[in-house]
Amino acid sequence: MQHIKYMPYVLCICIFFSLTFLSIISNEAYHFINLKDTENTTITKNDTVNAVKEHTTIRHLEFDKVFNKYVEKHNKIIDKLLKPSNESNLLELPKVIVAQPDMNTGYGNRLVGVVCGFLYSLITDRLFFIDGYSNFENYYEKDFEHDWKIIEYLYQNSSSRYLHDNNDYNDFPLVARGNLSDEKTDILYVHTWDYSCAPIMSNPHYKNWFDKIIPDYNVFSAVSLKLLRLHPQISQKVETFANNNFNDHIIGIHYREKKSPHDMVIPIEHYVNVVRMLLVEAQNTNVTLFVAADNNNGLKKLVDSLHEAINSNSNDSSVKIFHSQDDLDAKNSVSWNTGTEVGALIDIKLLSLCDDLVITYGSSFGFLAAAWSEKASRRRGPFIVMPIKNSIEDLLAADKVWVWGASTSEPCMYLSKWLMNNEDKETVKAFKTNPLWMHYSQCHWPHNY
Ligand SMILES: Nc1nc2c(ncn2[C@@H]2O[C@H](COP(=O)(O)OP(=O)(O)O)[C@@H](O)[C@H]2O)c(=O)[nH]1
Ligand SMILES: *[C@@H]1O[C@H](CO)[C@@H](O)[C@H](O)[C@H]1NC(C)=O
Ligand SMILES: *[C@@H]1O[C@H](CO)[C@@H](O)[C@H](O)[C@H]1NC(C)=O
Ligand SMILES: *[C@@H]1O[C@H](CO)[C@@H](O)[C@H](O)[C@H]1NC(C)=O
Ligand SMILES: *[C@@H]1O[C@H](CO)[C@@H](O)[C@H](O)[C@H]1NC(C)=O
Ligand SMILES: *[C@@H]1O[C@H](CO)[C@@H](O)[C@H](O)[C@H]1NC(C)=O
Numbered sequence: 190m191q192h193i194k195y196m197p198y199v200l201c202i203c204i205f206f207s208l209t210f211l212s213i214i215s216n217e218a219y220h221f222i223n224l225k226d227t228e229n230t231t232i233t234k235n236d237t238v239n240a241v242k243e244h245t246t247i248r249h250l251e252f253d254k255v256f257n258k259y260v261e262k263h264n265k266i267i268d269k270l271l272k273p274s275n276e277s278n279l280l281e282l283p284k285v286i287v288a289q290p291d292m293n294t295g296y297g298n299r300l301v302g303v304v305c306g307f308l309y310s311l312i313t314d315r316l317f318f319i320d321g322y323s324n325f326e327n328y329y330e331k332d333f334e335h336d337w338k339i340i341e342y343l344y345q346n347s348s349s350r351y352l353h354d355n356n357d358y359n360d361f362p363l364v365a366r367g368n369l370s371d372e373k374t375d376i377l378y379v380h381t382w383d384y385s386c387a388p389i390m391s392n393p394h395y396k397n398w399f400d401k402i403i404p405d406y407n408v409f410s411a412v413s414l415k416l417l418r419l420h421p422q423i424s425q426k427v428e429t430f431a432n433n434n435f436n437d438h439i440i441g442i443h444y445r446e447k448k449s450p451h452d453m454v455i456p457i458e459h460y461v462n463v464v465r466m467l468l469v470e471a472q473n474t475n476v477t478l479f480v481a482a483d484n485n486n487g488l489k490k491l492v493d494s495l496h497e498a499i500n501s502n503s504n505d506s507s508v509k510i511f512h513s514q515d516d517l518d519a520k521n522s523v524s525w526n527t528g529t530e531v532g533a534l535i536d537i538k539l540l541s542l543c544d545d546l547v548i549t550y551g552s553s554f555g556f557l558a559a560a561w562s563e564k565a566s567r568r569r570g571p572f573i574v575m576p577i578k579n580s581i582e583d584l585l586a587a588d589k590v591w592v593w594g595a596s597t598s599e600p601c602m603y604l605s606k607w608l609m610n611n612e613d614k615e616t617v618k619a620f621k622t623n624p625l626w627m628h629y630s631q632c633h634w635p636h637n638y
């Protein structure tokens with residue numbers, strides 16, 4: 190079996206859920222990466238400009254109205270709370286949701302909890318804050334003041350509890366089938382590395398809300414496209430790169446090499462094969478391949494393999510291969526991962542512009558690109574390449590899947606396997622009323638695997 194030659198790609202894992210390399214955490218400000226291809230912002234083709242414009246078409250009009258109303262309300266209340274006057278003395282402290290992202294995790298683990306927290310605040314009519322996202326405004330546009338630090342002092346005597354506390358505690362019965370407005374606690378903390386709010390979409394109390402506000406159930410997409418809009422300086426780099434390099438049909442590939450646990454391997458050849466399969470379908474269009482990876486060497490191997498496969502199968506020069514230029518082996522100054530903060534955002538956003546995605550099982554980076562995207566509700570879900578045991582057994586057995594196509598672009602919820610295994614029957618039943626429950630559950634190892 191040829192595939193055995195991928196044996197050398199076995200790599201060590203530290204904590205496989207998310208975190209690769211432990212490095213010293215600091216609050217150093219980010220620096221822009223040097224994207225050489227994109228330094229000059231000359232836009233060459235009018236049609237690509239239009240294509241990029243089309244990406245910004247609003248897909249969730251009802252949600253956007255809800256978002257804008259929330260921003261207005263939030264700003265008014267914050268004004269009153271922070272400007273002491275006799276009017277504000279009479280004001281009861283509003284109940285809040287406080288999202289607590291861990292800055293030392295990657296984006297896939299950091300942003301899902303922020304989106305979940307905001308979703309809860311809309312549904313429960315609480316105010317939304319983020320606790321501890323350093324330099325948020327350097328990376329994103331900020332429509333309203335959500336820094337918990339500026340308001341926290343008012344809540345020093347308030348009651349608080351965790352709705353989610355990573356893998357240690359999750360109130361799934363409340364999320365999947367309770368009425369969250371009955372919750373009397375002033376502060377509800379949302380501390381999670383997972384898309385752990387997915388069960389709220391199954392909650393019978395909120396079914397009408399979702400049917401009306403986000404009827405296509407691309408919930409992450411609807412929320413993130415409003416709450417997490419990239420800082421203009423970063424989004425300009427994304428747009429320039431796309432305008433200069435992206436063609437009619439774009440296939441994005443995320444190769445997460447350094448994460449497979451238990452001596453499993455991710456055959457590069459399998460990524461290449463999915464691309465070849467997609468190229469058959471894309472005949473007679475000019476195709477761009479956009480490649481991202483978690484390390485420089487992996488990126489090079491994948492680009493070389495793609496070049497080799499494409500050139501040996503046709504002399505079709507209409508397929509172009511690009512990647513951005515983050516130094517993936519550089520130590521990230523903020524998180525446990527490698528590469529830079531801005532470089533990672535640019536890669537995610539470029540992947541999110543792709544018409545098709547080929548991503549890696551168990552890596553939330555690719556799922557984030559699929560979901561945090563204007564294309565989330567239009568395209569099919571990403572193709573997911575599976576790590577396999579480095580043995581003939583895994584290449585021959587019927588129950589070993591090498592690649593599969595996801596049914597939606599929503600992120601993965603790795604805790605769903607825990608939920609189904611440990612929660613009471615009613616909660617499991619409620620969770621499974623969501624037509625997407627299989628998607629949420631199938632895309633990741635269980636957290637204690
Ligand atoms: N620039 C860049 N960074 C990456 C890439 N893949 C992984 N990383 C870095 O590694 C982190 C991985 O963490 P996360 O997004 O949680 O994904 P996961 O750990 O694979 O589930 C990212 O946030 C990036 O900092 C990539 O393709 N490009
Ligand atoms: C960018 O474009 C300007 C004007 O066209 C040119 O003068 C400059 O040399 C270019 N810079 C780079 C880095 O190519
Ligand atoms: C590109 O679009 C602009 C504005 O829509 C237009 O003025 C210009 O003529 C177009 N250029 C070409 C080459 O089509
Ligand atoms: C509110 O403030 C105004 C002016 O500062 C003052 O005249 C008034 O007595 C105050 N009312 C109360 C109820 O404290
Ligand atoms: C909290 O309670 C203490 C003691 O009762 C009181 O002195 C303090 O002003 C209160 N803080 C706030 C923000 O209400
Ligand atoms: C939830 O409970 C509140 C009272 O705590 C009630 O006003 C509201 O109608 C309930 N919401 C739903 C969706 O059942």
Ligand SMILES: *[C@@H]1O[C@H](CO)[C@@H](O)[C@H](O)[C@H]1NC(C)=O
Pocket residue numbers: 437473474475507
């Ligand atoms: C692909 O691009 C080339 C060069 O820009 C162009 O001549 C050709 O018509 C394009 N093909 C299709 C199918 O759009």
Ligand SMILES: *[C@@H]1O[C@H](CO)[C@@H](O)[C@H](O)[C@H]1NC(C)=O
Pocket residue numbers: 501502503504
């Ligand atoms: C591609 O082009 C090369 C050189 O022009 C030729 O030798 C080769 O047979 C071509 N391959 C295919 C698949 O057409």
Ligand SMILES: [Mg+2]
Pocket residue numbers: 206207208294295296297298553
């Ligand atoms: Mg991670």
